[in-house]
Amino acid sequence: xxSKRILVTGGAGFIGSALVRHLIAHSxxxxxxxxxxxxxxxxxxxxxxxxxxxxRFARADVCDHAAIxxxxxxxxxxxxxxxxxxxHVDRSIDGPSAFIQTNLVGTFTMLAATLDYWRTLDAAAQxxxxxxxxxxxxxxxxxxxxxxxxxxxxxxxxxxxxxxxxGSDHLVSAWHHTYxxxxxxxxxxxxxxxxxxxxxxxxxxxxxxxxxxxxxxYGTGANVRDWLYVDDHVxxxxxxxxxxxxxxxxxxxxxxxRTNLAVxxxxxxxxxxxxxxxxxxxxxxxxRFVADRPGHDFRYAIDASxxxxxxxxxxQESFETxxxxxxxxxxxxxxxxxxxxxxxxxxxxxxxxxxAA
Numbered sequence: 001x002x003s004k005r006i007l008v009t010g011g012a013g014f015i016g017s018a019l020v021r022h023l024i025a026h027s028x029x030x031x032x033x034x035x036x037x038x039x040x041x042x043x044x045x046x047x048x049x050x051x052x053x054x055x056r057f058a059r060a061d062v063c064d065h066a067a068i069x070x071x072x073x074x075x076x077x078x079x080x081x082x083x084x085x086x087x088h089v090d091r092s093i094d095g096p097s098a099f100i101q102t103n104l105v106g107t108f109t110m111l112a113a114t115l116d117y118w119r120t121l122d123a124a125a126q127x128x129x130x131x132x133x134x135x136x137x138x139x140x141x142x143x144x145x146x147x148x149x150x151x152x153x154x155x156x157x158x159x160x161x162x163x164x165x166x167g168s169d170h171l172v173s174a175w176h177h178t179y180x181x182x183x184x185x186x187x188x189x190x191x192x193x194x195x196x197x198x199x200x201x202x203x204x205x206x207x208x209x210x211x212x213x214x215x216x217x218y219g220t221g222a223n224v225r226d227w228l229y230v231d232d233h234v235x236x237x238x239x240x241x242x243x244x245x246x247x248x249x250x251x252x253x254x255x256x257x258r259t260n261l262a263v264x265x266x267x268x269x270x271x272x273x274x275x276x277x278x279x280x281x282x283x284x285x286x287x288r289f290v291a292d293r294p295g296h297d298f299r300y301a302i303d304a305s306x307x308x309x310x311x312x313x314x315x316q317e318s319f320e321t322x323x324x325x326x327x328x329x330x331x332x333x334x335x336x337x338x339x340x341x342x343x344x345x346x347x348x349x350x351x352x353x354x355x356a357a
Contacts, residue, residue: 002028003027003028003029003030004029004030004078004079005029005030005032005075005076005077005078005079006023006029006030006031006032006077006078006079006080006081006241007031007032007034007071007072007075007077007079007080007081008020008023008031008032008033008034008081008083009034009035009062009080009081009082009083009084009110010034010035010041010062010082010083010084010085011031011033011034011035011046011057011083012033012035012037012041012042012043012045012046012057013035013040013041013042013045013083013084013087013197014040014045014191014193014195014196014197014200014230015083015134015191015230015233015234016033016035016083016084017042017045017046017195018193018194018195018230018231018233018234019081019083019234019237019238020033020046020049020055021045021046021048021049022231022234022235022238023238024049024052024054024055025048025049027238028054029054030054030055031054031055031056032056032057032058032071032075032077033046033055033056033057033058034057034058034059034060034062034068034071034084035057035059035060035084036059036060036061036062036084037059040087040088040197040199042195042197042336042340043057044336045195045336058071061106062082062084062102062106062107062109062110063101063102063105063106063109064109065109065112065113068109068110068113069113069116069117072113072114072117073117076117078125078128078129078130079129079130079131079132079241080110080114080130080131080132081132081134081237081241082107082110082131082132082133082134082172083134084102084106084110085102085103085106085134085165085168086098086099086102086103086161086164087136087161088161088199088200089138089159089161089162089293090199090293091161091199092159092160092161092164093159093160093293093294096160096164099160099161099164100160100164102164103161103164103165103167103168104164104167104168104171107133107168107171107172108171110131111131111171111172111175111181114131114181115175115179115181118131118181118182126182127182129182130182130183130184130241130244130246131172131175131181131182131183131184132183132184132185132186132237132240132241132244133168133169133172133183133184133185133186134186134188134237135165135168135169135185135186135187135188136162136165136187136188137149137187137188137189137226137251137253137300137302138157138158138159138161138162138165138297138300139155139156139157139162139165139166139169139187140153140154140155140156140157140187140300141155141156141157141158141162141297142156142158142297142298142299142300143298143299143300143301144298144299145299147301148301148302148303149187149251149300149301149302149303150251150303150305150306151248151249151250151251151306155169155170158295158297159295159297169185169187169249172185173185173247176246176247177247182246182247183246183247184240184241184244184245184246184247184248184249184250185248185249185250186236186237186240186249186250186251186252187249187250187251187252187302188228188233188236188251188252188253188302189225189226189227189228189252189253189254189300189301189302190225190226190227190228190300191227191228191229191230191233192227192228192229192230192322192323192326193229193230193231193322193325193326193329194230194325194326194329194330194333195336196230196326197340198337198340198341201260201263201264202263202267202323202326203326203330203337205263205264205267206267206271206326206327206330207330207337207341208286209267209268209271209283209286210271210275210330210331212277212286213286214286214287214288215264215268215283215286215287215288216288216290217260217261217264217287217288217289217290218260218289218290218291218292218293218296219289219291219292219296220261220289221259221260221261221262221264221289222259222260222261222298223259223260223296223297223298223299224257224258224259224260224298224299224300224301225257225258225260225263225299225300226253226254226255226256226257226300226301226302227254227256227257227258227263227319227322227323228252228253228254228256228315229254229315229316229317229322229325229326231316231317232254232315232316232317232322233252235313235316236250236252236307236311236313237252239307239311239312239313240307240311243311244310244311245310250304250306250307250310250311251302251303251304251306251307252302252304252307252313253301253302253303253304254302254315254317254319254322255304255315256315256318256319256322257299257301258319261287263323264287265284265287266319266320266323267283267323267327268282268283268284268286268287269282269283269284270323270324270327271283271327272284274327274328274331275331
């Protein structure tokens with residue numbers, strides 16, 4: 001594809017930084033990374049591309065209309081990929097207001113500023129433009145033992161996080177139907193991989209294993225997630241904003257369903273093999289079952305057939321290969337995650353507060 005100017009919001013976060021690294025390494029696109037650098041934003045995740053003359057960074061909040069409008073006017077993007085979001089369910093239980101502000105108000109602000117800019121373009125540029133909204137499978141609620149989420153699944157969010165993302169999806173769709181803005185929406189399953197903030201299950205368990213700490217597993221560990229390696233995800237995102245049809249949504253999944261307990265046990269077994277405990281025991285001995293998360297959805301699973309059929313994407317990593325690469329990365333990159341633990345987040349349990357604020 002010819003070179004385009006791509007504005008990425010949330011490009012210092014986990015998925016956003018992976019997308020920026022991918023675009024600089026594997027395309028000729030120019031990238032403007034717009035990020036507020038809240039707790040999970042980390043510019044060290046962009047070190048591999050920071051010196052590229054096709055990459056630039058601007059610190060701004062997606063809720064700040066004046067700042068966003070000025071950046072858009074200066075950069076003149078041909079694609080806006082909107083990843084900036086509060087994303088951790090447990091944090092949304094403790095403090096939902098930040099999720100409403102960033103995920104709903106922030107998405108509205110991005111849409112409003114983008115629409116104003118899009119209306120200044122000529123007809124050909126308008127037709128070529130894309131606003132790509134990145135969302136989650138959690139907006140669809142919970143599945144039982146069988147079935148899959150598809151593009152036709154009804155929305156049924158269960159947490160403050162998923163409700164805020166469902167609302168933002170609807171805003172994006174409305175801006176397409178009402179104003180004609182060319183949008184695409186993607187809903188993905190659980191991501192994992194390098195540079196993942198350690199409040200999420202996989203990096204949290206890896207780091208707690210290495211520290212000799214208890215490994216918390218919610219309930220009985222029977223809840224099921226479909227796991228998607230982050231580099232596979234960003235290849236899918238690129239395919240969607242490059243070749244996807246305006247007004248369409250696409251599901252992105254790894255076809256790698258695992259129970260939470262199976263994920264934890266796989267991490268323990270892998271570390272037993274490549275970084276054994278000094279006492280010779282298994283890391284599985286550190287597993288501890290804890291009170292379940294309030295409103296914990298039982299199962300998510302995605303049918304990505306539309307994306308595979310229409311855009312030719314398939315995941316390159318199995319869960320086994322992806323988790324091995326991820327564990328090895330955390331072993332080799334303590335200099336990236338150790339400063340996070342010495343700061344505001346210390347690996348404590350979140351999502352236990354009863355006050356909604």
